[in-house]
Amino acid sequence: MISLEEYPERMVEAEVMMHGGSDLESILRFLKTSGFTPIDSIRGVMELTGWTLAEATRKVHFSETWQELQQ
Numbered sequence: 001m002i003s004l005e006e007y008p009e010r011m012v013e014a015e016v017m018m019h020g021g022s023d024l025e026s027i028l029r030f031l032k033t034s035g036f037t038p039i040d041s042i043r044g045v046m047e048l049t050g051w052t053l054a055e056a057t058r059k060v061h062f063s064e065t066w067q068e069l070q071q
Contacts, residue, residue, distance in 0.1 A: 001035060001037055001040070002034060002035040002036050002037070002040050003035075006034070006035070007040070010030075010031065010034045010035075010036070010044075011044055011047060011048075013030070013034075014027050014030060014031060014044060014048060015048060017030060018048055024045070024059060024063070025063060025064055025065060027045075027048070028041055028045075028060065028063050028065040028066065029065045031044055032065050032066070038060055038061075038066055038069060041060045041065075041066065042056045042057050042060045043056075045059060045060060
């Protein structure tokens with residue numbers, strides 16, 4: 001689980017990745033390896049993209065990175 005202190009730092013890195021052309025899957029892998037839970041990842045995707053909760057949840061849930069959620 002990501003700490004409250006680390007969350008903003010990792011989100012800045014994810015934003016740099018996004019603006020640098022990284023795809024969502026790469027960003028989700030980065031977030032997961034940084035300690036983000038699925039819920040943290042959904043929140044992060046919402047912040048990065050402006051998507052709704054439903055859209056972000058769908059993207060995270062059906063991502064390759066979080067494929068264990070599909071079982």
